[in-house]
Amino acid sequence: MVFDEKQLYSDLVDEICGRDCPKYDKLVIFVHNLLSKKVKSWCYNDSVLRGGMHDEDVMQEIQIRIMKKCEDHFFKPVCGITDKTCEEFKAWCFKVAKNYFLTYCVKQKNRKEVELNLSIKLDDDEVEPFSSEDSFGEKEKSDENKSRLKECFAIVFELKSSLHIVLTWLSVSLVMMVCDTSKIESTHFLVEKFSDITLCEMFDLVVRLLLKLDWLMFDEEQLNKQKKKLDTINKDTGKRIGDMKYSEFYMSKGPEMSVSDWINRVNAQIKKQLKAD
Numbered sequence: 001m002v003f004d005e006k007q008l009y010s011d012l013v014d015e016i017c018g019r020d021c022p023k024y025d026k027l028v029i030f031v032h033n034l035l036s037k038k039v040k041s042w043c044y045n046d047s048v049l050r051g052g053m054h055d056e057d058v059m060q061e062i063q064i065r066i067m068k069k070c071e072d073h074f075f076k077p078v079c080g081i082t083d084k085t086c087e088e089f090k091a092w093c094f095k096v097a098k099n100y101f102l103t104y105c106v107k108q109k110n111r112k113e114v115e116l117n118l119s120i121k122l123d124d125d126e127v128e129p130f131s132s133e134d135s136f137g138e139k140e141k142s143d144e145n146k147s148r149l150k151e152c153f154a155i156v157f158e159l160k161s162s163l164h165i166v167l168t169w170l171s172v173s174l175v176m177m178v179c180d181t182s183k184i185e186s187t188h189f190l191v192e193k194f195s196d197i198t199l200c201e202m203f204d205l206v207v208r209l210l211l212k213l214d215w216l217m218f219d220e221e222q223l224n225k226q227k228k229k230l231d232t233i234n235k236d237t238g239k240r241i242g243d244m245k246y247s248e249f250y251m252s253k254g255p256e257m258s259v260s261d262w263i264n265r266v267n268a269q270i271k272k273q274l275k276a277d
Helices: 005-017 025-044 054-075 084-124 145-158 163-179 183-196 198-212 220-233 257-276
Strands: none
Touching: 005 025, 005 054, 005 084, 025 054, 054 084, 084 145, 084 163, 145 163, 145 257, 163 183, 163 198, 163 220, 163 257, 183 257, 198 220
């Protein structure tokens, strides 16, 4: 369908700048017509994004960003009038879209790399166990830091917190160490790959990761204290905890915010215990 670009631009300016309560209906149409084919092309020509449904996710986020930013960062209307031209607006939209697309690509490629690294390190029995130096990249860790890390893990093994919270902290921490990645990327990976597995499966993955870190030398008896929680019954669902999917524990705030909240809770308990000691 052919659309009158300049007329549509005039209409969207009126909707956004000429009202006490801005509307974005025309803006959504304008941005979709302007960028949807371009975004599909960008995704298709990227080796990591090709073949997925990434263009829909990227396009939706671009529209949201343009809606949020257009008044303050582009129009800045005075008395309902803007002197910005249609061509200037199109150029600004392309800039917003390209910046977000590049950010999205980096996140997806980092996630793929984490997934690949973890898969290799879990499945390859011939891979040597990781030393503390390997686990944290090229920076050499002091004996004091190694000791403190062991102390943190020992505290977590003893926590009486719900099992999904303990496993969250252990999983994110271990993925960070084994794959030498950031907390943010480890959290993204956890949500994407662990949401549909049971806590029993998650527990087994944690144990396999722990075995890759020879310097940690965890006590099996400590780990068994957490393992016993798998057989407890969840009061809300009546299910065995170990048979429940990780995603069943997410709070209303969403997966990544839930994971972040649980990690912060455990970190707070670790700090409290370290200060007490």
